[in-house]
Amino acid sequence: MSNHLEQQQSTISYGDCAIHFSIEPRVTNSTKALIKVHADGRVVVHAPPQVSCDEIRIAVKKRVRWIYRQIDYFENQRKYIMPRRYVSGENHFYLGRRHLLKVIEEKCAPEVRLLRGVLEVKISLANPSKIRSLLLNWYRQRAKAIFELRLEHIISQTLWVKDKPLIQLRSMQTRWGSCSPKGLLTLNPHLVKASKECIDYVLLHELCHIAEHNHSKRFYRLVSEVMPQWERIKERLDGMAYFYLNDI
DSSP: SSSSOOOEEEEEOOOTEEEEEEEEEEEEOOOOOOOEEEETEEEEEEEETOOHHOOOOOOOHHHHHHHHHHHHHHHHHHHTTTOOOOOOTOOEEEEEEEEEEEEOOOSSSOEEEEEEEEEEEESOOOOOHHHHHHHHHHHHHHHHHHHHHHHHHTTOTTTTOOOOOOOOOOOOOOOOOOOOOOOOEOOOGGGSSSHHHHHHHHHHHHHHHHHOOOOHHHHHHHHHOOOOOOOHOOOOOHHHHHSSTTTT
C-alpha cells in the first residue's frame, strides 16, 4: 500500500481472515482516522488528508480485533433476517419506524394504507408476489411525496441553490441518491424507510453537489454549515442500510 490516499482499497489479515477496507476522506479538525464497520460487513476508514496510508494501516491493525468482532456480530445478526414472505406479522420500515404488516383478504380493489402503526394490505387473494408489488408501489408513491416535502424544508437553508431541482426515483442497491451536472436529483425510493433526519441528510448531500461536484473540503464545509451533526446521521443511515434494502 503506497503512501497516497488515492489508493482507496486495502486488506489486512487477522488470523486466517482477510479484512478488506476502503479509505474515504474525512474533512474535520481531528487528525485521527475514524474506522466504521457497517451492517453489510463493509469496513470504511474515514481519514483526514494529512494522515498517510501507513498511519491508516497502523490504526487498522490496532483495532483489528474490534473490527473482526463487529463483522462477526453483523454476520450473525443477518442470519436472523428472514427473506420477506409478505405475510401478516412481518415488520416493514417507514420513516425510521417498524410497522406491522397485516394482509386482509377480501373481495375489493387492491389497497395499501398505514393505519395506527399497522401497514394494511387489502387484496382479494393473498399472493406474496402481488403483495410485494403493491408495497413497492406504495413506497414509491410515499417516497415521491415525502421527498418533495423534505426538499422544500432543506432547500430554504441551501442559499447556493437558485432553482428547485427536479426529483426522479430509481431503486439502487448501493446508493441513496445522486445529482446530475444539470441539478437533477435521483433518489432511492427505499430511502423513505429511513427517518426524516436521514432523508434530509441525503437531500442536503446531493444539493451540495450543485455547488461542488466532488467531495472537496468546500463540499463538506457546505454540508456542515447546514447540518453540523451530519456525520452522526450518516452513520445511523449507513448502519441501517442493509435492513432498508434487504428486499430490493
